Amino acid sequence: MTRRNFLKFSGAALLALTGAGLYRAADQGVFSTAQGPAYEPWQRWQGESNEGLVGLISAAILSANPHNIQPWQFRVQQNQVEILLDQTRNIGSIDPFFREVYTGLGCALENLVQSAAAHGLKSTVSLLPEANQPALAARVVLSKDTVKESPLYQAIPNRHTNRSAYDLSRPVTLDQITRLESQLEGPDQHIFWFSSEAQRQAFSQASLTATEIMLTDKEQCQDTHRWWRQDWHAIQNDRAGITLDAQGMPVWMSAAAKILPDMSMDDNNKQWLDGLRTRTLPNTPLFGILAVRDSRDHTQQLRGGRSWQRIHLQATLDGLGLQPLNQLTERADRENQQMLDPRCGRLLADLIGNKDWQALMSFRAGYPTAPALPSPRRAVQDVLAA
Numbered sequence: 001m002t003r004r005n006f007l008k009f010s011g012a013a014l015l016a017l018t019g020a021g022l023y024r025a026a027d028q029g030v031f032s033t034a035q036g037p038a039y040e041p042w043q044r045w046q047g048e049s050n051e052g053l054v055g056l057i058s059a060a061i062l063s064a065n066p067h068n069i070q071p072w073q074f075r076v077q078q079n080q081v082e083i084l085l086d087q088t089r090n091i092g093s094i095d096p097f098f099r100e101v102y103t104g105l106g107c108a109l110e111n112l113v114q115s116a117a118a119h120g121l122k123s124t125v126s127l128l129p130e131a132n133q134p135a136l137a138a139r140v141v142l143s144k145d146t147v148k149e150s151p152l153y154q155a156i157p158n159r160h161t162n163r164s165a166y167d168l169s170r171p172v173t174l175d176q177i178t179r180l181e182s183q184l185e186g187p188d189q190h191i192f193w194f195s196s197e198a199q200r201q202a203f204s205q206a207s208l209t210a211t212e213i214m215l216t217d218k219e220q221c222q223d224t225h226r227w228w229r230q231d232w233h234a235i236q237n238d239r240a241g242i243t244l245d246a247q248g249m250p251v252w253m254s255a256a257a258k259i260l261p262d263m264s265m266d267d268n269n270k271q272w273l274d275g276l277r278t279r280t281l282p283n284t285p286l287f288g289i290l291a292v293r294d295s296r297d298h299t300q301q302l303r304g305g306r307s308w309q310r311i312h313l314q315a316t317l318d319g320l321g322l323q324p325l326n327q328l329t330e331r332a333d334r335e336n337q338q339m340l341d342p343r344c345g346r347l348l349a350d351l352i353g354n355k356d357w358q359a360l361m362s363f364r365a366g367y368p369t370a371p372a373l374p375s376p377r378r379a380v381q382d383v384l385a386a
């Protein structure tokens with residue numbers, strides 16, 4: 001922790017000892033972590049027996065998704081559920097070609113299919129079923145089947161992105177890596193792993209470079225900050241975005257940060273870079289890049305999302321933490337969009353080292369040193385399309 005941060009957090013700790021500090025702590029949810037309406041969806045993830053197909057959406061909305069923007073709507077009709085891209089919920093310049101939002105929709109689709117099987121329903125999935133409607137990401141036709149409750153389904157309420165330091169003394173085993181790889185949709189997907197000291201250094205340095213460049217791009221900073229939610233009332237109201245609780249900080253540190261006033265965009269950026277450099281990247285035994293043949297193709301993004309969700313559920317079962325780290329791909333997309341020198345594009349290509357594959361998601365994996373907390377979610381009735 002920097003000296004400046006230490007002084008800030010000490011100040012917050014002192015403030016907390018006063019009456020006003022206690023009031024502020026209670027008002028900002030210090031004593032009600034992961035509680036309140038924004039977190040209720042994690043308790044009712046199996047839906048209610050009288051909800052029919054709407055009940056399946058309770059699991060879908062708990063999937064991983066970029067910046068927790070939850071870019072989805074669900075349309076339920078007789079024997080089918082459609083997943084639609086909600087274009088009003090976006091990360092703008094962070095995702096100029098919608099790579100991440102379609103990947104996130106693929107994650108939601110996977111949870112939906114897992115839930116359907118556990119409810120005795122067989123899913124017949126069509127991706128992008130109407131050529132003239134790209135926002136219609138998937139149609140899932142459901143028919144009666146035997147109940148198939150997979151361990152992955154059981155892991156749905158326990159899967160959370162873990163941004164804590166990972167334990168360097170406990171490497172991810174080859175068996176675990178094989179189990180993660182077995183979640184891939186097919187041979188048109190591949191994971192590149194970075195586990196040796198030199199490989200991890202190369203991945204970390206490239207990610208840091210991408211982050212530093214991103215922090216010089218005002219629009220990307222603003223689009224990131226738009227989805228930062230610090231105020232407890234805003235979290236309960238919007239039920240979306242990235243929160244302090246999801247940062248994987250020690251409990252005392254996030255409590256102190258909650259007591260302090262909302263962080264400015266600049267402060268937030270500094271914390272992010274500092275955390276990456278000193279805590280996250282150096283404390284990671286394994287990095288990976290999930291690659292596809294064409295990372296701009298929406299079908300491949302959706303299929304990649306399905307794989308990512310299963311990989312994360314499997315990691316959860318294995319006690320592993322996962323955190324996507326997509327600054328490299330986000331910068332490479334931005335370079336393409338703005339026709340800039342493809343510096344991050346080259347860094348990514350060098351890491352992959354094989355022209356036949358393109359990065360869809362980069363991530364870190366390992367045994368976490370702190371449990372991950374849930375992030376807020378909108379209620380099912382708020383994501384139903386007409």
Ligand SMILES: Cc1cc2nc3c(=O)[nH]c(=O)nc-3n(C[C@H](O)[C@H](O)[C@H](O)COP(=O)(O)O)c2cc1C
Nearest residue numbers: 064065066067068100103104160161324325326375
């Ligand atoms: C396509 C995609 C990209 C993501 N990129 C990042 C990232 O770069 N850094 C990060 O910390 N988390 C990233 N995430 C994780 C999301 O922020 C996370 O899934 C979301 O906030 C919901 O939290 P949960 O996974 O704990 O439910 C990404 C997730 C997806 C699906």
